[in-house]
Amino acid sequence: MASSPALPAIVPAQRSDARAFMAYLIEHVAESGRHGAPHFAVATSLAPDEVEQSARERWSKPLDEPLWGRAWLLLSSEPRPRVVGHIELRGGRVRSESHRAVVAMGILRPYTGQGHGRRLLETAIAWARDRAGLAYLDLGVFSNNERAVRLYTRMGFVPAGTRDDAFRVDGAILDEIQMTLALHAPEPRAAGQSEQAEQAEQAGQSGQGTR
DSSP, rough: OOOOOOEEEEEEEGGGHHHHHHHHHHHHHHTTOOTTTTOSSSSSSHHHHHHHHHHHHHHHSSSSSSTEEEEEOOOOOOOSOOEEEEEEEEEEESSSTEEEEEEEEEEEGGGGSHHHHHHHHHHHHHHHIIISSSSEEEEEEEETOHHHHHHHHHOOOEEEEEEEEEEETTTTEEEEEEEEESOOOOOOTTTTTHHHHHHHHHHHHHOOOOO
């Protein structure tokens, strides 16, 4: 009786993994919008050297620096050892948003629909909450990527808004749903802040147009 394929492992990314990560990411991005797959990437090609160097730089930064990155790789041993998926958390551009991180995730098409997305998210969420002490995780997902939207919703992410016509890729007009996961109970705001936030939200809504 043939044995079942080994479950791909999830391991923290090291700087030495940057080249293997680059090779995987280029393959993954090329799948976007092809052969029945939904669009999920803002570009269909990448510059290999830039991807590799940028990953090394992000993964080397401490968490108290802007634009830090921490990634976990989905590694398959069959038919040969290679990266087949990933999830990465990236810090913001300024220190005042250091309580949040942005999620980026991908899995090669032959490995989708097998529960690996949930596994990757569970790994990153646990680290963000228990190790990094982050308050929120944010992400953007194209509205046509219904499988991804369902997964993020099941994992507790809630919609925070939609950017209509956010990207145009290969002639496709793509709306982006912005989603957020609260990792801890929101901290109480100082007196007056809640009212100001509500007024700002109402002002933003009154200024929104319709398609």
